[in-house]
Amino acid sequence: MNTTSSRATQKTLDLSKKPVLLWGALLAVPLLAVILFAVVQPIKVVPRIGLAPGFIFTDMYGRQLTNEDLRGQIVIYNFTTTSCEAPCIDTAPLMQELQEFVKHLDTGGIPVTLVTISLDPERDTPERLQAYARKLNADPTLWHFVTGSPERLKQVVGGGFELYYTQDEHGVFHFAPMLAIVDGNGILRVRYKRGLEDAAIAERDLRLMLEEARNSSGAAGLVYEAAHLFLCYPTY
C-alpha cells in the first residue's frame, strides 16, 4: 500500500508539474518559429504569378519552338519587333546584358535560356530575325528568336503574358517594354511590366530562382514552400 501510493504520487507529480511548461512550450515554440520566419524571412523567393501560356512558334531557322521544349529551363522572355525604334523602348539591350550575365554564371546545371518573341510576323521573317540576332551578338544556343501568326501571338503575348500591344495604320507596333521570367515548371514568376532601368533586378531574381531550383529538394523544399506561403519576396 505504501509503495503503490508513493508510485502513484510520483506519477501525478510528473504530470502536474511539467504540463504548464510542456503545454506552454507546445504553444509558444511553433508560434515563435512562425513569427520569426515571417519577420526575418531567412530565404527569399520569387513569387509564383501563375501558369505561363503554352505556345508553338517558329524560330529564326524555321524550326518549331514550343513552351514544352523549354521545360526544365529558366526562360527570360522579351517582346518586341526588330524595327523597334524610339519612341518604342527597346528591351534588347537588357537581354544582351542578361545574356552576358548568364554566360558567366554558374547555374549549377540548370539551363537558362533567352527568348525574344517578335510581335510582327509579317516583317520579321526568319532572315530578318537572323540578321537581328547577329546584330545583337546573340549566342544561338542560348537565345531564341521566334514569332508566329498574329492570332497566336495575341493569345500568347496578350492573353498569356498580358502585354497589351497594338498595330497602327502604318503597321507600326505600339507596346510597353516588358520582360518576363518563367521557371522550369512552366510557371510565370516575374513580369517587369514597365521594363527595367538596368538588368540588376532581373539578375537578382534569376539568382534567387536558380538557388530555389537547386536547393528545394527534400526537406528544404518545405522551407521554400513556407517562404512562398509567408510571401518572402524580394522588394521591387
Place this chain on the structure above:
Amino acid sequence: MSEHEHEIQHLAGGEPGAETHPGNGSLHVEKWEGIWIRVAVAMTAVFIAAITVAAMSFGITVPGVTARINPMTLNDPGSPFANPGVRELAPGKYEVYMVAQTWSFLPDRIEVPVGSEVTFYLTARDVIHGLKIANTNVNMMALPGQVSVLRAKFDKPGVYNYICHEYCGYFANSPIGHHTMYGQLIVTAPDNTTETAQVTQ
C-alpha cells in the same frame, strides 16, 4: 503515518496528492478531465497557430496592393494610367486601368462583351477612394501610391453601376464628394440584347 506523510510531501513537493491530503491547497484533477483539459489547450494552440499562419500568409495584405506608383507620375509618358480605360489583351481578355480622383472615376464607362475576364488596375490620384461595382463581387480600395489589382469575370449581360464607397479624405477645401463619383460597366451580349436583358432583370 507521519513517516508516510513525510515521504509523500517530499516526493510531491507539497502540491498534488489531494487524495490523501485534501487540505493542502492543491487541485485534484480526474484522469479524463485532465485529458480533456489538455485537448482544449492543444486546440487553442492549434487555432492560435492557424490564425497566425493565416494572418501572415495566403497573400493577405492591405486589399489588393500589388504594386506602388508615385501619384505624381500617373500622367507621365509610359505610365499605363496616363490613358485610363479598358483595353483588349486578347479575345475575351481585358484589362482596365482606372484612376479614382476627386470626384470622378477615369474612365466612367467600361464596355466588355459577356464572358470576358477583366483585370482591374486601380489607383487614386489624391485621397483614398474605393470601387464597388454593384451586383458583382468587384470591391476594391484605391489608395494614392498603391495599385490595387483584381480579376473578375462577367457572365451576365447588363449595365452595372459603380460607385466609390470610401468616404474619407479631405481635398483642397472642396466639400467631400465621394458620393458623386459614379460610372457604368456595360456587359454586352454578343447579339446586342443588352437592352432586353436589362429589362428582364
